Amino acid sequence: MIININNNMENPNTVTIQKEWERQLQQTGSRLTEPRRAILKVITESDHPLTPIQIYDQARQSEPYLGLVTVYRTIEILENLHLIDRIHNLGQCQTIFRGTSGHQHLLTCTQCGSSVHFEGLLAEAQFEEIAAFNGYKISGHWLQLYGLCQQCLKEEHEN
Amino acid sequence: MIININNNMENPNTVTIQKEWERQLQQTGSRLTEPRRAILKVITESDHPLTPIQIYDQARQSEPYLGLVTVYRTIEILENLHLIDRIHNLGQCQTIFRGTSGHQHLLTCTQCGSSVHFEGLLAEAQFEEIAAFNGYKISGHWLQLYGLCQQCLKEEHEN
């Protein structure tokens, strides 16, 4: 089953989400400030991923003296609380690996970085279905698996 | 079926891969230079994803006067030829989106950026299997779907 969990800007309980985030901030020892409220508002009300600069520009409309540094600091806190995700954009990030012919994905060791390509994923068909269910026409996907390679598993076992 | 397509450093046809890349460079109008050969050698022989700086440092061992700019330019060419992939590292890239509770993935519109979370992917179980087949113990994965949202599909149709 495929479930759509999205809450978008028109959703009336957006305000509840912000209040919930504020509660979590306080409960974990962070102080509740106007700059932070402005940042939370922007993030909780957006239905797109935003760059720190975009968050900064939007939040300054209600909090003109906001500093960009505060945006970075707030993002870090929200990430530690698992309230936000960091999204990868196509064409960003700069780690280069030789490709293979055809359509493949990568399995990478988080310890030593060694990587292998694989293909033959059965899920590809389901991607279409998920997109269609949400009204999207799919054009591509991004998949990477992370883990420990045989070598690193062995070394970990020895210690 | 899951097929491992990896060619690593010990693989004797690594040299063939570099020759093949050189052939493609020439065939598409690029000149074959010593700095480029040194860069190709590093990338084709590596079994990890490398940053531009890492490629630069390794390639300077055989090509001491190599400039970092040339590394960036060569990467761009190789990317256009689809000979390399740009790999995302965990914790890099800075586009922020509110998360949801639980384990979900994101479907994003490449036109307007609007995004929805989904869960219930059937493939998750297969990830373990793929990793095990390659001798890896999986610890996580990264999946994003890209496409056009309903709104952008409609607008595209109108033009």
Next chain:
DNA sequence: ATTATTATTGATATTGATTATCATTATCAT
């Protein structure tokens, strides 16, 4: 309510990666 403690803020400076510029050099078709 007042005060004390200290987390938070934002101005400023710094770092570090990526891109732009341009005179010099090397490749390759002729």
Next chain:
DNA sequence: ATGATAATGATAATCAATATCAATAATAAT
């Protein structure tokens, strides 16, 4: 060999992200 020009690398510029620190604001204690 020669010439046209693609490619190179030194240098400078840009831009995001991080570090520093005195001033400020939020919270707990009184």
